Amino acid sequence: DQRAHGTRLHLLGVTRTEHLEEFYRxxxxxxxxxxxxxxxxxxxxxxxxxxxxTYTAIRIPQVEGNTRLQQRIASGQISQNQARKLETACLQAMRLFDAGRRSLSKVIEVLLEYEDLYAHDVKRSHAKDYERTLTDAPWRQCACDICKHLKYHVIIFRGAERNRRRGFHNIWSLYHHMRGSGTGIPEFTVGQHAAGLKERACRTN
Structure with missing residues (x-):
């Protein structure tokens, strides 16, 4: 079937946002x-x-909130103290890296050590993904209020509120990319459930 000239289409539930130019065409x-x-x-x-x-977020799960870690602690495979020390070491490494006081290799080393603790049964390492994310440090270049306020915290995969704020950054980033890429698509919206979360977008946890 052919659409009538001048017909404007609205797509509901788009998941492949990388195809925006084709959608517009x-x-x-x-x-x-x-x-x-x-x-x-x-x-x-x-x-x-x-x-x-797109970039991979840096995973530093909370010890008390990670099911795999809690199962390993409960079974005696690892100690809770060991897990907490690595969690703290990862957070400190990210803080020092963003301040220019910790090398990329040292940060990745401690991140992977913690990853081996909470995801020891997952074969694929995040090493290359983390190297790209930390080398490019895209949050430093982003002009959105969330990245300006949270800085490197926006790239840390940790806690529901922090992760949602990264989601709001993504919405902002996609919108501005659309406006500047020449796709011609003037409008997109997100689900209604997102509206109630916006007021919490700049709090940290």
Whole structure:
């Protein structure tokens, strides 16, 4: 079937936002999507949007909030004290790295040591993903209020509130990428449930 001349299409529930230019060519004038929000905390790799690219967030789970860690602690495979020390070491390493006082290799080393503790049964390492994220440090270049306020905290995969704020950054980033990429699509919206979260977007935890 062919659409009538001048017909404007709206897409509901878009998940492949990388195909925006093709959507526009096919007559899409607007769309809504929760993908930028959900990918911040649901995707295994594409958690942070910037300038048309995606980055993997740095995973530093809370000891008390990670099921795998709690199971290993309960079974006696690792000690809770050991897990907490590595969690703290990772957070400190990120803080020092952002201040220019810790090398990239040292940060990745401690992140992977902690990863081996909470995800020892996962074969794929995040080493290369983390190296790219930390080398590019996209949060330093982002102009959105969330990145300006949270700085490197926005890239840390940790806690529901922090992860949602990264999702709101993704929405902002996608919108501005659309406006500057020449797709011509003037509008997109996110799910209604996101609206109630915006007022909490700049609190840290």
């Amino acid at each position: 096919l007559g899409v004038a607007s769309f809504d999507s929760t993908s930028p929000l959900r990918q911040a905390f649901k995707d295994a790799h594409d958690n942070y949007y910037f300038n048309g690219q």
